[in-house]
Amino acid sequence: MLGELIPLALVVALSPVSIVPAVVLVLHTDRPRPTGLAFLAGWLIALAVTTAVFVRVPDLIDGFDESPPWGPWLRIGTAAAAAMSPIAVAFYTILAGSTVIAPVLAYVVAGHRVDSQLERVRDWMQREQAGVIAVVLLVVGVLLTYTGIRAL
Structure with a gap:
């Protein structure tokens, strides 16, 4: 199950x-x-709270007398979250927040010595944003397709 959360x-x-x-x-x-x-604290708390809320959404839909028309779509979208344990929520939060954790902690530990590296990362991310997003979404799409096919 943790493997399904990675993408x-x-x-x-x-x-x-x-x-x-x-x-x-x-x-x-x-x-x-x-x-x-x-x-960093706000980002990690927001990730954890948002994930925890979406874990409970399928239970809320089951509470309706008649399922709303968007209910099945919401169930599909939150299927991975529905089975998440607190450990899985923590794993997801740390992994999803890792790219925020790294630069903040690097600065906390090394101070201004990491300024030039962080500037390069920022410039590269801004310059290559479309390519990065395309590659990430392609990889995620392949992994989700594989997971879906394997579940059949």
């Missing part, structure tokens, strides 16, 4: 939407350590 977590982890803000906050704020740590 989903990679989509979140490798998205420039998660990496670039973390790097920018560390590089371009007056107080990068507290700002980066606050962003």
